[in-house]
Amino acid sequence: MADKLGKEGLITKLYNGFQLLMDKEKGVSTLESLRQNAAVVGLHDFSGDEIAEMVKEGSGW
Template sequence: MAGNKMNEFQDMLPVMASKLGGEGLIIELCKGCRLLMDKEKGLVTLESLKKNSVLLGLQDLSDDELQIMVTEAYLNGDGVLDQMEFCILMFRLSPELMHQCKDLLDHALQQECFNAACFHSK
């Protein structure tokens, strides 16, 4: 059942990014994180995700599936998501946005290499 829901996912982050710009997208992701977080702890926990899963249309996911989502996303091993980890997760879940970021990084690195080559040739 959950697999079908995940297959229906439509990646809207690239659209949001193009309309809001980078800073606007991060602001909106942070707002989304605050909707899901435990208000006292300031973190997304399994319990807060379960409680607020309906906001994401994930109310049919089992506790184990929700736990996997949290476990996949935390970076420091503490078992909960802070705002940075949440934003990183959202980027990781958006293949198109990740591709756009890679293209932007490649372009920036090429530009930096070009500038460095020009500087050293003078």
């Protein structure tokens, strides 16, 4: 994907993805905002526990 989009294009895609998932009022992604927006990025089949585990793994908790 990086080869196809280039560095700038990939960064833009990632940024836009994070914008979709974040809590607009807080300006960060929260567990609740991920649960609410999961279907937008194709995670509609994931349970709340699975999303929480992804957050845990991604944050290094």
